[in-house]
Amino acid sequence: MSMPLPGRTLVDLDGDALAHCARHLGARDVASLAMACRPLRAAAYCDAVWYHLYRGQWPFQQVPRGALGIRELYIRRHTEVHQMKFDDPLSSIYYLDPTEPTPSHLMLDRNGVWFSQGPVVKRLRLGLDMELVETYRTHSARITCMRLFPLIDTPLYRSDAHRNEKALATSSTDRTVRLCWKGQSRCYKGHSGPVTALADKLLDDGECKILATGGEDCTIRLWSMNTRAKKHPLISTLHGHEKTLSLLSVAWHKSSLLVSSSKDTKVKVWDTMAPPSSVSSSCVGGAHLNSSGPPIAIKCYESLCYIAAGSEVTAIDLRTMKKASVLAPRNQRILSCEMLPSEWLICTGIKDKALLWDIRKSQELKHTVAELHSDGPVTLLHLDPYKVVMGAPWDGQVHVWETRTGHLVNRLSCDEPVKSGGRSTMSAMAVDGCRIVTAGSSSTRGSLLHYQDFLRSSVPVALPGKEVSKFWGSQEYDDED
Known part of the structure; x- marks a missing residue:
């Protein structure tokens, strides 16, 4: 055998x-x-x-x-x-109705662009030309915040056919929150004033997914995403803030903890697993930022929470609610802020530049990696391990800088470069990997969205005074394939 x-x-x-x-x-x-x-x-x-x-x-x-x-x-x-070091991206422009409001919120999804105009949200399908495929007219007043949540992470997920779909959450000054997905929608009512904040992620109390919202009524509302709670979705109302809620973020190390910040720069941490009857005990920590301005950005990573407000970025240890560090960019008001704690980087936009910081230095003094100069106030920022992308509203241009070296690698126009003879402005920007979309207006062509994808690019960018790499040649078919 x-x-x-x-x-x-x-x-x-x-x-x-x-x-x-x-x-x-x-x-x-x-x-x-x-x-x-x-x-x-x-x-x-x-x-x-x-x-x-x-x-x-x-x-x-x-x-x-x-x-x-x-x-x-x-x-x-x-x-x-991913550093957008090319001159020939796939480019598509979508012209908007000049009688409609300028886009104020902009998000770039896997195969679509989402943007708001007043009370309306629209979605464009990406391709050789952007195509309007959905319009949501569920609000009666201006939209204040937008979030996209993977459908697979919610109880709304039904089959693998929807694996890559997203659920859209919007808040509005009409006091409501709307959730839309796959042609369906749900309305959350309960706030007594405009809703000003949506949590950046869904809370998880071990039994169901929870959407947290905050408003001018100084309360935080917790809404169940469970389909069985459709008629009575409100789980609890959290009281404790004295001013309008500015930002909400789910703790990185524990998905049932919610961090909230209000316009008076007070920060609170809430345990959403606490019984609804013990709302007063839901608050498990608090801190005050002593800042000269309201919070504009928040990011939780590990047990820390980074909050940008006034002229400082403060890191708070959520276990003790004590300040772990403070970053102060030369006593200048921070207009925008992007945080990448996993890479020890924070980028702050001020009146004439963006500052890239290494946050590994302890105590009050931080190390500035680079100063990225701008022709105007930097109110639009993106930061990832490859690049810093920044824009000034009245400049109409996007500047791309290399994260590791701080070198300028490209300049992108909000309008078509060959047609941008007049003055152009920019109102919003979204970046995803090697793709970017900007919303703006031109004095000659009206409001528009400009989408650029660098994945298939081949012509290296030529910047004044900078040698152009000849590493990448022209695109060809390879006979070996």
Whole structure:
């Protein structure tokens, strides 16, 4: 009787076999395999695997022939694309009705753009041309805040066909909150004044998902997302603030804790798992920022909460409610702020520049990584590990800076560059990876949305006084594929 053949495991695969399997994997999946064990690391880093990933991401881009391995080429190309270092992005412009309000809220989704105009929300489908596909007229007054929540993270999720869909939450001065998804909607009523804040994430008390809202009535309302609670969604009302709610954020280390901040710069932490009958005991901590202005940005990471208000960014330890650090950009009022605590970076926009900070320095004094100069007040900001994107309303231009070096890498126009002969302004901006959309207006062409995608770009940007890299050539088909 013949002996059975020994079984083969994943670590027995060579680079070519793993490359064949990688047709169903992305770069992150391959990187995860590389961290599993040493044999898989060697196979996952081979050129065959990364050649397939490169061609899958950029099918019309010839793989450069150079000293670097294909994996290094992939990483460099990926980095430069995400830093928007090209002159030929896929560009699409959508012109708005000049009689309608200027967009004030703008969000960029996987395959769509969401924006508000007064009491109305619209969604555009992305493609060669942006196409209006949905209009929500559920509010009777100006929208104050918008959020998108993955449908799969809510009780509203029904099937895998909706895996990539989002639920839209909006608050308004009409005192209501609306939730819209897949052609359905729900209205939350309870605030006695305009609703001014929506939590950045859904709370999770272990049994259901909860949406937190705050308003001019100085209260926080907790709404159940459970479909069984459709007729009576209000779970509880939290009292304790004396001024209008400005910001709400869910704690990073515990998803049942809610951090709230009001216009008088008071900060409170609430335990949403506390019984509704003990509303007074729901508040488990408080602090005062001693700031000269209202809060404009908030971000929770690990056990810390970073809040920008007045001329300071304060980090509060949510376990003790004591200040962990204070960042003060030269006593200048902060107009915008983006925080990336996982990379130890904070960027603040002031009257004529943006300041990029390294927050690893302790106590009061922080280290400024770079000063990014602007022609006007920096009210629009985006920060990620690759780049800082900033805009000034009256400038009509977007400036892109490299996060690691602080070097200017590109300038983008709100309008079509060849047609922007008149003055243009910008009212909103949203960035997602290598994609950006801006809302603005031109003195000659009216209000518009400008979408740009750098994923398939190939022509390096040429900035005055800066040498242009010739690393990336023209786009070609590769006969080997």
